[in-house]
Amino acid sequence: MSYGDPNNNPYGPPQGQQQGYGYPQQQPQAPGYPQQQGQAPGYGYPQAPPVQQPYGAPAPMAAMPGTVGAARVMLWVIVGLQIIGVLLFAFAAVAIDKAKDDEAFAQIADYPTGVLWGFSVFALAWLVWAVMLATKFSTGGNGLRVTTLVFGILTAVFALYPFTIAGIIHLVLGILIAVFAGNSKGKAWFNRPRY
Template sequence: MSFGDPNNPYGPPPQQPPAAPGYGFPQAPGVPPQGYGYPQQPAYPGYPMANAMPQTMPGLMTTARVLLYIVAAVQILIGIFAIFGAATINDASNAGEDTFGNNGFSDIGHAGAGIVLVVALLFLGLAALSITLGVKFTRGGQGIRITTMVYGILGALVGVLIMISAANVGSSAALVWALLWIGFGGIMAAAMIAPSGAAWFNRPRY
């Protein structure tokens, strides 16, 4: 047998073809594989729409929230003073009845006390609504946004009515109050209408 015979057991082993790179092995030193299961872009590219959803409350929203708390404080003070006023009017009416007996003035006093008490309860209820809206800014949805927007628009309209009355009477104090209500209500409504406000209340909650 000659060493050139491929079947010669004493000859050198046959030359094997070079092995092809196996799956999962890099094609060149220092070059990562580009096969299945490997990202073709930088790792952790971010979640879709991550930049479109605000993660912190926008500044205009924060301002509207603070204004809601300020309005609630004013409404509480007005409600408390109105309750004391209703109690005072009622006591005066009772004293008039004790002195002069039942008369038309005492009836008017009792009716006035009832009206003032209703106004006091109305302001206290509005204060509760203002506080609730401000608290719900963190976790609330579109219902809180729409309610706050309507609340701000109505507040601005009330301010316009007060301003008209102040202009007719010539009261500077009433004019200042009217401008404050118009400004507060306008800012609240603008914060809810702005795209940042809509995005804040549309953000995902986990």
């Protein structure tokens, strides 16, 4: 069978390949059928861009960046530290209340237990705030990012005063949380499109 002029016959063999001498014989393809694997490029229509996103827009982020995940883990570390703090403040308040009856602990018994209960409530509120932030990291938007920045900055400030000695860990964690949520990867994660 003769294909005629290869420039005018779209069903002929691809240019540059010879029939015979070790090359497989190609059968002409009927019009209207999809192309098979191994056919030379150039036949058919070009592939269209994906429909889910606007043309030229970057693909949405599928996985949380490492620094954002690290900020989330640090929030959970703060939750653990706050649990320890709540228990210590509550235990100290109860111990001081019981020591008021004993003369040997008269100096300690003069310490106001209301302050310790206040610190315990404050630590519990901080714990709840950290839990709420950490659980919303995968679904939250820019508002959560700003709230996380505020949380990190306030954690660092409160670590300096009034909890200076015990707050060194909170100081480091607060600064790192603010930096990781505020950097470009954090901004891209919290501002990502959600389809």
